[in-house]
Amino acid sequence: MRIAVTYENGQIFQHFGRTEQFKLYDVADGKIINEQVVGTMGAGHGALAGFLKNAQADVLICGGIGGGAQMAMQEAGITLYGGNMGSADEAVAAFLAQTIVQNENPTCDHHDHEHGEGHSCGDHSCGSHNCGNH
Template sequence: MPRKQRCRWIGAYPDCWEFSPEEDTEEEPVIMSLDEFETIRLLDREGMTQEQCAGQMGVARTTVTAIYNCARRKIAEALVDGKRLLIRGGNYRLNSRGTENIIRKGKKSMRIAVTYENGEIFQHFGHSEQFKFYDAEDGKIISEQIADTNGSGHGALAAFLKAAQVDSLICGGIGMGAQNALAEAGIRLYGGVSGSADAAARALAEGTLQYDPNVKCSQHGHAHGEGHSCGHHHGEEHSCGQHRGEEHSCGQHHGEEHSCGHRHGDEGCRNHHGE
């Protein structure tokens, strides 16, 4: 029996989750996992060596080589064959840098985050410089904390919220890329809300918050859709990112610990030796 595959550390969620050719295609999309995306980001965008990338992701250099080879082949297939490229799932754990001073929530608490500025709900998620966190139990707010964000951009902010143990987010306007990142993080979204941050958090805890389920990012805050009354859910924590199903093997074997190829709908790559 192979050892359980080790989680790979990633720094943030991507800002863009889908890339499509100009012409519509009925071809099966290419699926790139978040740990594969991370090797592209670190090696090709940040210019790290494979040794540095391996240290950042917490795996062996040979594993990084194999993941990277798989990611490059997927990019090539999408470009050459004109297929959609989707970034989804994978075997990963988010880096928690920047959340060291945030109090850990209780096991029975729901943590609510609100985009925050001077007591009000800040209306542009991707530019939020602060969040206010509220821990709720039995329909009541039991603790509050204001935290500065550790980066900008939808993906980085969603990763920050995930690392801060957030279950639900209240905000104004928010784009589809950010919504995808929050969904990947398992964070429930309540968008299109304005006014007092404290009042909105209390209403969510009580299950009476009015929000827009079809919220979109706009220059003026939130879409003017019909309000929606909500309750809340206590999402379970994930020890290793958002795992989308079973591990999967692929076709291109390079003699490494990780193999790739995905022409039959595989959504990532499996490390057969435990990395």
């Protein structure tokens, strides 16, 4: 199995479509057997699904990811764990321990307004605007 994580300075990069690097983890028998950081060579939104498919990724762990990219991951047969933050290595450890949360709405589609202080896309309660499915 190969796990890909959007990557920047050891952390999960928060904007899938602008990802410049992925950290790839090869896993066998529940253990990481190889890690490598690969550049996307400037591939943007639409090309990143193909990039990951060519890299033989089975799982993607990322921060925010738009609806089109989510569909592209599904079409490529890549299991998505979006809406994550923090250390890339810790996220993969959580995946292997089966404790990572699969966020059903890892992004917001309402960027026509100002987010309030502490607003977090994908895991919040909305009162005056429409956020995806909640």
